[in-house]
Amino acid sequence: xxxxxxxxxxxxxxxxxxxxxxxxxxxxxxxVMERHKEKLGPVARLLPTTTATTxxxxxxxxxxxDGPFAETKEQLLGFYVVDCESLDDALxxxxxxxxxxxxxxxxxxxxAAFFPAxxxxxxx
Amino acid sequence: xxxxxxxxxxxxxxxxxxxxxLLRNFRSLDAAEEAFQEAALRALRTWPRxxxxxxxxxxxxxxxxxxxxxxxRKQSRLQPLPxxxxxxxxxxxxxxxxxxxxxxxxxxxxxRLLFVCSHPDLPVTQQIALALRIVSGMTVKQIAxxxxxxxxxxxxxxxxxxxRIASVDLPFEAPGPVERSxxxxxxxxxxxxxxxxxxxxxDDDHGARAxxxxxxxxxxxxxxQLFPAEPEIMGLTALMLLQHARAAARIDxxxxxxxxxxxxxxxxxxxAITEGLALVDKALRHRRPGPYQVxxxxxxxxxxxxxFADTDWAxxxxxxxxxxxxxxxxxxxxxxxxxxxxxxxxxxxxxMIEPLATPLGGYFYFHGACGAFLKALGRHDEAREAFSRAxxxxxxxAEAAYxxxxxxxxxxxxxx
Numbered sequence: 001x002x003x004x005x006x007x008x009x010x011x012x013x014x015x016x017x018x019x020x021x022x023x024x025x026x027x028x029x030x031x032v033m034e035r036h037k038e039k040l041g042p043v044a045r046l047l048p049t050t051t052a053t054t055x056x057x058x059x060x061x062x063x064x065x066d067g068p069f070a071e072t073k074e075q076l077l078g079f080y081v082v083d084c085e086s087l088d089d090a091l092x093x094x095x096x097x098x099x100x101x102x103x104x105x106x107x108x109x110x111x112a113a114f115f116p117a118x119x120x121x122x123x124x
Numbered sequence: 125x126x127x128x129x130x131x132x133x134x135x136x137x138x139x140x141x142x143x144x145x146l147l148r149n150f151r152s153l154d155a156a157e158e159a160f161q162e163a164a165l166r167a168l169r170t171w172p173r174x175x176x177x178x179x180x181x182x183x184x185x186x187x188x189x190x191x192x193x194x195x196x197r198k199q200s201r202l203q204p205l206p207x208x209x210x211x212x213x214x215x216x217x218x219x220x221x222x223x224x225x226x227x228x229x230x231x232x233x234x235x236r237l238l239f240v241c242s243h244p245d246l247p248v249t250q251q252i253a254l255a256l257r258i259v260s261g262m263t264v265k266q267i268a269x270x271x272x273x274x275x276x277x278x279x280x281x282x283x284x285x286x287x288r289i290a291s292v293d294l295p296f297e298a299p300g301p302v303e304r305s306x307x308x309x310x311x312x313x314x315x316x317x318x319x320x321x322x323x324x325x326x327d328d329d330h331g332a333r334a335x336x337x338x339x340x341x342x343x344x345x346x347x348x349q350l351f352p353a354e355p356e357i358m359g360l361t362a363l364m365l366l367q368h369a370r371a372a373a374r375i376d377x378x379x380x381x382x383x384x385x386x387x388x389x390x391x392x393x394x395x396a397i398t399e400g401l402a403l404v405d406k407a408l409r410h411r412r413p414g415p416y417q418v419x420x421x422x423x424x425x426x427x428x429x430x431x432f433a434d435t436d437w438a439x440x441x442x443x444x445x446x447x448x449x450x451x452x453x454x455x456x457x458x459x460x461x462x463x464x465x466x467x468x469x470x471x472x473x474x475x476m477i478e479p480l481a482t483p484l485g486g487y488f489y490f491h492g493a494c495g496a497f498l499k500a501l502g503r504h505d506e507a508r509e510a511f512s513r514a515x516x517x518x519x520x521x522a523e524a525a526y527x528x529x530x531x532x533x534x535x536x537x538x539x540x
Contacts, residue, residue, distance in 0.1 A: 012342075015345060016136055016342060019393075047398065047399045048345060049349070050348040050349055050358075050361065050403070051399055051406065065352075066353040066406060067352030102130050103133075103134070
């Protein structure tokens with residue numbers, strides 16, 4: 001089963017990391033990813049929510065709004081897609097990530113359908 | 125949660141929100157700051173034991189407010205409030221109170237706090253010092269180091285600023301839309317000053333000013349979180365990010381500034397550039413251009429060029445033309461002339477800046493540009509004169525050395 005690991009963290013804390021702190025954490029995360037590269041799908045780190053734009057489909061034509069979809073105390077800052085045997089395995093992977101990246105939360109969500117980039121290209 | 129000093133980081137990130145809300149409560153900068161300090165001390169004591177609260181700023185505001193009230197009670201010998209050790213997560217105890225500090229409140233609170241620090245009665249240097257002390261929470265020692273003054277002098281500067289603020293009527297009512305937009309403009313100008321203070325290098329600062337750029341970016345991002353649809357704040361954030369992205373490349377190993385022309389672009393911070401470009405893009409969609417957006421768009425063109433030779437000078441010329449109309453200034457015209465020299469040639473560029481000899485006569489870059497244009501036109505004697513004037517006005521030995529190199533290229537008989 002594929003799981004999406006959605007990373008939530010207070011972006012004001014993350015943005016206050018110095019470059020050295022950020023680099024150090026990214027290096028440790030890189031090591032965790034390296035250990036699990038066989039089962040790892042796409043991974044993304046997102047820019048701060050100030051760069052976000054939201055298309056609200058509540059009306060016709062849809063409304064384009066600046067900012068993230070929701071104002072929350074912790075923001076969606078990235079995600080991993082990982083192929084795991086079970087929820088326990090997915091949780092174990094998230095725990096490993098959490099051990100090197102203090103603070104915040106991970107939401108573990110099973111993936112219903114997944115379209116790797118190659119599929120789109122073949123459909124061309 | 126592991127990691128060193130996570131509490132310190134959470135407190136630092138919560139500081140602007142918490143101090144801003146406490147300022148509304150106590151209506152005095154000193155009282156708000158004291159209450160926050162007290163709350164932070166208690167957080168250091170209780171969070172390791174009870175775990176971090178779900179809403180750190182709200183916790184700090186509640187505890188700070190109680191501490192402030194406690195002080196008043198002590199003075200009037202009233203019953204003390206229950207200790208916050210019993211409070212692990214305020215939402216359990218005072219849910220309604222916490223809910224009341226919602227996004228809209230924080231928004232005007234933080235804007236008010238920043239606006240107070242940008243008060244027009246304060247000289248610019250005091251505005252910057254006050255913002256860094258109160259909003260960012262930098263220590264007096266850190267700020268003094270960034271400004272290259274003694275700690276005692278900085279302490280005095282901040283005390284003076286606070287005294288002046290204490291004597292003026294602060295606006296505590298919720299601002300109307302026009303007022304809010306005026307405040308945003310004033311605060312943006314102050315934040316850009318903080319950034320420029322950090323961006324200006326001197327030979328003797330050894331990187332002490334760099335934290336000012338990070339702080340300015342952090343606070344401007346915060347302002348943009350609060351007012352996500354303001355294109356000028358997007359522009360200002362982008363401008364700072366795009367300029368600061370070059371930080372590692374614009375100073376060499378000896379601490380001397382490196383000109384854009386010869387910077388190693390591989391050392392530019394790609395993530396900061398991506399964020400800056402994304403914000404420029406978002407801002408343009410609003411079709412409400414302003415000076416920060418135009419300057420950000422110019423910085424974006426530099427950031428997009430893989431090599432100096434790939435720079436889109438024609439577009440930069442147009443953008444400086446727009447900026448000239450928005451904010452006419454000889455310095456903007458001088459910058460535009462540099463772009464013109466690349467597109468239409470040195471003769472046109474020189475003609476543009478010749479009338480600026482009076483306003484810019486004491487400006488290093490003016491004489492440097494004159495020298496470069498004259499050199500390109502083969503007028504080497506005049507170029508040498510201009511370069512000599514530039515050297516006399518150089519701020520740093522590195523600037524002087526750069527121009528001296530230019531003179532040396534003149535000494536070579538070229539094409540004769």
